[in-house]
Amino acid sequence: MNTIKQNFYQIQSKIRHAEIACQRDKGSVQLLAVSKTKPASDIAELYRLGQRHFGENYLQEALEKQRQLGAFNISWHFIGPIQSNKTKSIAEHFSWVHSVDRLKIAKRLSEQRPHFLPPLNICLQVNISDEDSKSGVSLAGLPKLVADVNALPNIRLRGVMAIPAPQTDYELQREPYRKLYQAIADLKLSELDTFSFGMTGDLKAAIAEGATMVRIGTALFGQRDYSSKQ
Ligand SMILES: *Cc1c(COP(=O)(O)O)cnc(C)c1O
Numbered sequence: 001m002n003t004i005k006q007n008f009y010q011i012q013s014k015i016r017h018a019e020i021a022c023q024r025d026k027g028s029v030q031l032l033a034v035s036k037t038k039p040a041s042d043i044a045e046l047y048r049l050g051q052r053h054f055g056e057n058y059l060q061e062a063l064e065k066q067r068q069l070g071a072f073n074i075s076w077h078f079i080g081p082i083q084s085n086k087t088k089s090i091a092e093h094f095s096w097v098h099s100v101d102r103l104k105i106a107k108r109l110s111e112q113r114p115h116f117l118p119p120l121n122i123c124l125q126v127n128i129s130d131e132d133s134k135s136g137v138s139l140a141g142l143p144k145l146v147a148d149v150n151a152l153p154n155i156r157l158r159g160v161m162a163i164p165a166p167q168t169d170y171e172l173q174r175e176p177y178r179k180l181y182q183a184i185a186d187l188k189l190s191e192l193d194t195f196s197f198g199m200t201g202d203l204k205a206a207i208a209e210g211a212t213m214v215r216i217g218t219a220l221f222g223q224r225d226y227s228s229k230q
Contacts, residue, residue: 004045007220011203015214018207029207032077032196034217036061037224040068046220047072055079055098055215059086066093079161079196079215081135088112096121098161098196098215101137106149113154120154123161123196129176133163139183146189159194159212160184166201173202177209 015029034055035043043054043065052073056062057080066076077096087108090097100106100122113120124145127136137145142160149157164176177197184192198206198214206214217224 002045004042004221005049007222008046008049008051011216011219014203015207018204021204022208024207029211030213032079032213032215033220034079034199034215035065035221036080036217037226038217038221040065042221043069043074044072047074053077053096053213055217057081059089063089063093084108091120092117094120096123096158098123099125099135100149101125101127101135103145103148106145106152106155110152110154115154119156121158121194122149122155123159123194124149124157125161125163126180128162128180129164133165136162139180142183143187146187157192159192159196161196163199164202168201170205173205174209177206177211181210 032055036057053075055077075095078094079098091112125136167173196213197211200219
């Protein structure tokens with residue numbers, strides 16, 4: 001068996017085991033394959049095994065792969081930092097955006113979403129543990145941002161995304177996710193159905209704390225090589 005295929009089955013089995021260990025329903029955690037820096041051929045390979053949701057961080061790179069894979073029925077997720085001058089293209093070429101952290105960006109995505117497409121699915125990126133990171137709305141700012149974003153017409157607020165500061169200890173990995181999950185429960189935002197929690201290094205902790213979508217790159221495609229990026 002080749003590596004991507006092997007990795008894919010391993011990750012699927014890890015997700016299933018974590019669902020069982022955490023008394024989560026079977027199939028309640030979706031896999032988002034994060035393909036940044038990886039070639040379209042890797043995406044095609046995973047697609048042929050049944051994977052449909054792919055996440056990308058860099059707009060130009062993503063658009064190029066979308067062109068190459070135009071015949072595939074892929075659901076594209078934008079998960080990287082968003083500058084305002086990129087919103088139009090993102091609104092036109094993606095089904096999901098996980099990294100919305102301010103109203104200005106949400107407004108532009110709503111205004112620029114083409115009317116012939118369904119509403120754009122949005123997750124708000126919340127900064128729960130990494131004070132040095134500039135991305136993400138604070139927990140204190142979350143209720144107001146949720147209310148404002150919910151009022152926009154062409155986007156559909158689905159949930160929250162978090163990238164906690166890296167930790168190797170399992171209990172420490174769980175803490176920030178638990179805090180955010182509880183904050184959402186306290187706000188009684190029952191219409192939110194998506195917790196975009198967890199990457200290769202903290203998949204199990206994220207599932208234990210309510211992840212509904214895990215964003216996995218390295219464990220599927222191997223280490224990334226950034227040397228061709230600036
Ligand atoms: C790159 C990236 C991932 C995937 O990370 P891995 O550790 O390779 O699984 C997930 N989420 C975001 C936002 C990313 O930028």
